[in-house]
Amino acid sequence: MDAERLQETPSGTTRTGTAQVEGDALDAQAPTEPDELALAAEFPTPDRADWLALVDRVAAKAGRLPEGAAPGHGFEALTRHTLDGVRQLPLYTPDDAPTQGAGVPGAAPYVRGGRANGPAPDGWQVRQRHADPDPAAARAALLADLENGASAIWLAVGAGGTAVADLPAVLDGVHLDRTPVVLDAAGDTADTELAAAEAFLDLAGARGVGRNLTGTLGLDPVGRRARTGEGPDADAVVPTALTTAREFPTVRVVVVDALPVHEAGASNAQELGFSLAAGVAYLRALTGAGLDLATAAGLLEFRYAATTEQFPTIAKLRAARLLWSRATEACGKALPQFQHAVTSPTMLTRRDVHGNLLRGTIACFAAGVGGADAVTVAPFDAAVGPTSPFSRRIARNTQSLLVQESHVARVIDPAGGSWFVESATRELAAAAWAFFQEIEAAGGALAALDSGMVAEAVTPVRERRAELAAQRTPPVVGVSDYADLSEPRRDPVPDPSPRGGLPRFRPAEPYEAFRDRSDALLSETGSRPRAFLATLGAIATYTARAGFARNLLQAGGIETPEAGPTETTGEVVAAFREAGAPVAVICSTDAVYRERAADVAAALRAAGARQVWLAGRTEVAGVDGHLYHGCNAPAVIESVYRALEVQA
Numbered sequence: 001m002d003a004e005r006l007q008e009t010p011s012g013t014t015r016t017g018t019a020q021v022e023g024d025a026l027d028a029q030a031p032t033e034p035d036e037l038a039l040a041a042e043f044p045t046p047d048r049a050d051w052l053a054l055v056d057r058v059a060a061k062a063g064r065l066p067e068g069a070a071p072g073h074g075f076e077a078l079t080r081h082t083l084d085g086v087r088q089l090p091l092y093t094p095d096d097a098p099t100q101g102a103g104v105p106g107a108a109p110y111v112r113g114g115r116a117n118g119p120a121p122d123g124w125q126v127r128q129r130h131a132d133p134d135p136a137a138a139r140a141a142l143l144a145d146l147e148n149g150a151s152a153i154w155l156a157v158g159a160g161g162t163a164v165a166d167l168p169a170v171l172d173g174v175h176l177d178r179t180p181v182v183l184d185a186a187g188d189t190a191d192t193e194l195a196a197a198e199a200f201l202d203l204a205g206a207r208g209v210g211r212n213l214t215g216t217l218g219l220d221p222v223g224r225r226a227r228t229g230e231g232p233d234a235d236a237v238v239p240t241a242l243t244t245a246r247e248f249p250t251v252r253v254v255v256v257d258a259l260p261v262h263e264a265g266a267s268n269a270q271e272l273g274f275s276l277a278a279g280v281a282y283l284r285a286l287t288g289a290g291l292d293l294a295t296a297a298g299l300l301e302f303r304y305a306a307t308t309e310q311f312p313t314i315a316k317l318r319a320a321r322l323l324w325s326r327a328t329e330a331c332g333k334a335l336p337q338f339q340h341a342v343t344s345p346t347m348l349t350r351r352d353v354h355g356n357l358l359r360g361t362i363a364c365f366a367a368g369v370g371g372a373d374a375v376t377v378a379p380f381d382a383a384v385g386p387t388s389p390f391s392r393r394i395a396r397n398t399q400s401l402l403v404q405e406s407h408v409a410r411v412i413d414p415a416g417g418s419w420f421v422e423s424a425t426r427e428l429a430a431a432a433w434a435f436f437q438e439i440e441a442a443g444g445a446l447a448a449l450d451s452g453m454v455a456e457a458v459t460p461v462r463e464r465r466a467e468l469a470a471q472r473t474p475p476v477v478g479v480s481d482y483a484d485l486s487e488p489r490r491d492p493v494p495d496p497s498p499r500g501g502l503p504r505f506r507p508a509e510p511y512e513a514f515r516d517r518s519d520a521l522l523s524e525t526g527s528r529p530r531a532f533l534a535t536l537g538a539i540a541t542y543t544a545r546a547g548f549a550r551n552l553l554q555a556g557g558i559e560t561p562e563a564g565p566t567e568t569t570g571e572v573v574a575a576f577r578e579a580g581a582p583v584a585v586i587c588s589t590d591a592v593y594r595e596r597a598a599d600v601a602a603a604l605r606a607a608g609a610r611q612v613w614l615a616g617r618t619e620v621a622g623v624d625g626h627l628y629h630g631c632n633a634p635a636v637i638e639s640v641y642r643a644l645e646v647q648a
Contacts, residue, residue: 048093055090082312083461084269084431092419098426102318105412106336109325111318111425113371114336118412123403124367125374127182127340128396131156132386135166141392143173148393149400152180152215154376157196158188160496164196168203176204177212180374182340184218186257187497190231193219197240201248216252216301217244222278222445226260226454229501233446234278235285241299245291252338253299254282261454262305263346264502265462268316269428273435274454275302276323277445280436283331297328297335305344306367306375308359314415315424317341317370322429323436340374341367348383349508350492351515352478356380361398368399368408369415375399383506385493455502462505469507470632472552479508479515480633483554485528489519510634511555517641518557529644530581531613533562534572534604536588536596545615546587549627553585556637562587569596569603576607582643585613585627586620593618610643 052072059065059074066073078090089096103109106116128150132138138161142153153174155162161184162170171181183200185193197217204213219240224231241253258275266274279300286296304320306313317339324337343363348356360377367375377398379391402408415421435457442448449455468474475481518528531553535542550560563575576584584604586597593616601612601622613636614623627636 083267083464084428086269086424086427086431088424089420092423094419096423097419098422100426102413102416102422102425108329108334110321110334110336111325112413112416114321114338114373118371119368119373119409120412121410123399123409124372125152125180126150126396126399126403127152127154127180127374127376128392129154129156129184129376129378131161133161133163135162135169138162138166138170139172141389142170144389145392145396146174146179149396152182152374154182154184156187157183157185157218158192159498160187161185164192164199167196167199168206171203176207176209177214179214181215182218182255183216184255186218186220186224186227190221190224190236193224194236194240197253201244201251204248211247211249213248213251216255218255219253220255220257222281222449223255223257223260225446225449225501226264226274227501228498229449233285234281235289237282238285238289241286241291241296242289245295245299252301254301255303255340256282256300257303259303259305259342259345260502261458262344263504264455264458265346265465265505266458267461268312269431270435270458270461271304272316272320272323272428272432273439274445275304275320276327276432276436277439277448279324280327280440281445283328287331293328293332294335301338301340301374303340303342304372305346306341306363306370306372307344307347308362310362310366311415311421311424312428313341313363313366314370315421315428317367317372318413318415318421318425319429319432321371322425323432326433338374339372340376341370341372342376343367343378345378345383346506348378348380348506349476349479350383350490350512351508352484352487353381353384353490355478356383357394357398360395361402364398365402365408368402369413371413381490383492384490385495449501458502462503465505465507469510470634471630472555472633473630476508476511479511480555481551483511483515483551483557485518485554485557485559489516514556514634514637514641516557521644528557528559529641530559530561530579531583531585531640532576532579532581532609533560534576534584534586534600535563536566536572536586536592536600538565541592542588545589548629549585549587549613549615552627552631552633552636553640555633556640558637558640560585569600572600573603573607576604576609582609583611583613583640584609585615586623587615590616590618593620598622611639 052075056065056071056074059077064077080088082088102111105113105118126149128145130138130142132141157164183196185196197219219237221232221234221236237254244251244253256275256279258271261274262271282300283296287293304317321337325334328335343360347359357380364375364377377395379387379395381387381391439445439448442451442453472480522528533546533549535546546562553560561579563572566572586600597620601620604612611624613625613627614620615627617626617628
C-alpha cells in the first residue's frame with residue numbers, strides 16, 4: 001500500500017484515499033455539539049430548598065413530620081445514625097464529600113489501596129480456612145482448594161485443627177514459595193502458637209525454600225488476651241519476628257485480629273479503634289527491639305470482619321487503611337496496611353444454613369470492593385461444623401465468580417469518589433480514632449482489655465444489637481423471619497476454642513434456642529408448641545396481620561393453626577377448641593377490632609385460652625399483649641412456651 005495514502009486518525013487508527021474523503025465529508029456535515037443539551041435546558045435548574053420542601057411534604061403524609069416543624073425537618077426524619085453515632089443522610093451531594101482527598105492507590109493515605117495496581121486483574125488473595133485434625137483429610141482438602149481456585153491456605157493448628165507435629169504431612173505437596181500459608185493457633189495455647197511458627201519455619205528450611213517463603217505465622221498475643229482473658233504481652237512476638245525478618249523477609253509474623261472485638265458485638269469504629277491500638281502495641285515492641293518502622297509494619301497483617309452491611313464494610317476497610325497510614329505517619333512514615341477480610345462469624349446462622357450463601361456473597365463483594373488484600377468466605381455450614389467438601393467448594397467458588405465472572409477486581413477502588421462512601425469513610429475513621437485515643441489513654445490495648453475498659457465500651461453496643469435482634473430489625477431471614485419448621489435439626493459441634501475474655505454474640509442465637517426447644521418438644525410429645533390465630537372476617541381482611549403473627553411465632557418454633565374466614569364469635573371459638581392451643585392471637589383490621597375483638601377475647605378466655613394476644617397496637621379490653629413491628633419477639637415467644645408449660 002502507498003505509504004503516502006496511509007494516514008493516521010486522531011484515534012490512532014488508519015484510513016486511506018476514498019475512505020478519508022468520505023470521512024471528512026461526514027465530519028463536515030455533523031452538527032456541532034451544543035453548549036447545553038436541549039433536553040436538560042427544558043427543565044428548571046434544581047434547587048435544594050425546593051427539593052427539601054418536597055421531602056417535607058412526603059414526610060408529612062407519612063406522619064413523620066410533627067406539626068409546626070421547621071423547613072427541612074423531613075430530611076432529618078429520614079436521616080439515620082449508625083451504632084457509632086455517624087449520620088447516614090438520605091441523599092449526598094458534593095457538599096457532603098470530605099475536603100481532604102482520598103489520594104491515589106498505592107500512595108498515602110492509602111484510602112484507595114495499598115498497592116498502585118490494586119488487585120487488578122487477577123483479583124485478591126482467595127484464602128480458604130481448614131480446621132481438620134485428620135492430617136490426611138486436611139491435606140486432601142487444602143490441595144483440592146489450591147487446585148480449584150484458592151490461592152492461599154488459612155490453617156488451624158492445635159486444638160480443633162492440625163497438630164504441630166503433623167504440619168509436614170498436611171503441607172506435603174504445597175509449594176511454600178508460591179502458596180501463602182497462614183497459621184492460626186488461636187484455639188490452643190500461646191506456647192502452641194509459638195511452636196507452630198517454629199515448626200513451619202523449620203519445614204521451610206528443610207525444603208530449601210529459605211527467603212522465598214510466603215505466608216503469615218499468626219502470632220497474636222493481644223487477640224488471645226481479648227478471646228481468653230489471658231496470655232503473654234505484645235513483646236512475646238519479638239524473638240520470632242527478629243528471626244523471620246532476618247531469614248524470611250517475605251513472611252509476616254503477627255496477625256492483628258479484630259474479630260474477637262467484632263464477635264463481642266462491637267461497632268465498626270470500636271473494631272477499627274481496637275485493631276489500631278493493637279497494631280501500635282506491636283509496632284512499639286518491634287521497633288523497641290531494633291527493627292526499623294517499615295520492617296516492623298511489614299511483619300503485620302490486619303484481620304477484619306466483612307458483613308452483609310455492604311457499604312459500611314467498604315467504608316470500614318478504606319477507613320482502616322487511612323487510620324494505619326495516619327498512625328505510622330506519626331511514627332515517622334505513612335505506610336500501607338495488608339488486610340485480610342473474613343466473612344463475619346456473627347452473621348452466620350445454624351438454622352436455614354443455605355441463607356448463609358447469600359450473606360457470604362454480599363460480604364465477599366463488599367470486602368473486594370473495599371480493597372481487602374485477602375478474603376476468606378466461611379462455608380455456609382461453618383456455624384454448625386464441621387464443614388463439608390461441598391460447602392467449602394461453594395465458598396471458594398463464590399470468590400472465583402466475583403473475580404472471574406463479575407470482574408469485581410478489574411476496577412481499583414470502584415467506590416472511590418462516591419460522596420456517600422467518601423463521607424462514611426472519613427466519619428468512621430474519625431470515630432475510630434477517638435476510640436483508639438481512649439484505649440491509648442487507658443494504657444494501650446492490653447491494659448484496656450485487662451482493666452475491662454474495652455468490655456465496658458462494647459457492652460452497650462452489644463445490648464443495642466440484641467435489642468434490635470429482638471425487634472427483628474433487621475430480620476435474620478430464615479431464622480427470625482420466614483422460618484421453616486420442617487427443617488431437620490443439625491446438632492452443632494462444640495467449639496474447642498478457649499474462652500474467658502470478651503463474650504461472643506450472634507443475633508440468630510435466641511431464635512435458634514427456641515427452635516431447638518421446639519424440636520425437643522416434638523421429639524418428646526409428638527407435637528410442637530401451638531398458638532391459635534383467631535382470624536376475624538374475610539381472608540383479605542385478616543391476611544396481613546395473620547401473616548405477621550405467623551412469621552413472628554414460627555421464628556420460635558411455634559405452629560400457628562388458624563380459624564380461617566369467620567363471621568361469628570362462635571366460629572372462632574369452635575376452631576380454637578379444635579386446634580388445642582393454649583394461646584390465641586386475634587388477627588384482623590382495626591375497624592373489625594373495634595366491633596368484635598373484645599367479645600372474641602372474652603369468649604376465647606372462657607373457652608380455655610391462657611393467653612390472648614392481638615396483632616396490632618389497637619387497645620382492646622381483655623387481651624394480654626400486642627404483636628407489632630418492633631415488639632420484643634423473644635419475649636412473646638417465651639410467654640407462649642410458659643403457657644404451654646402451665647397447660648402441661
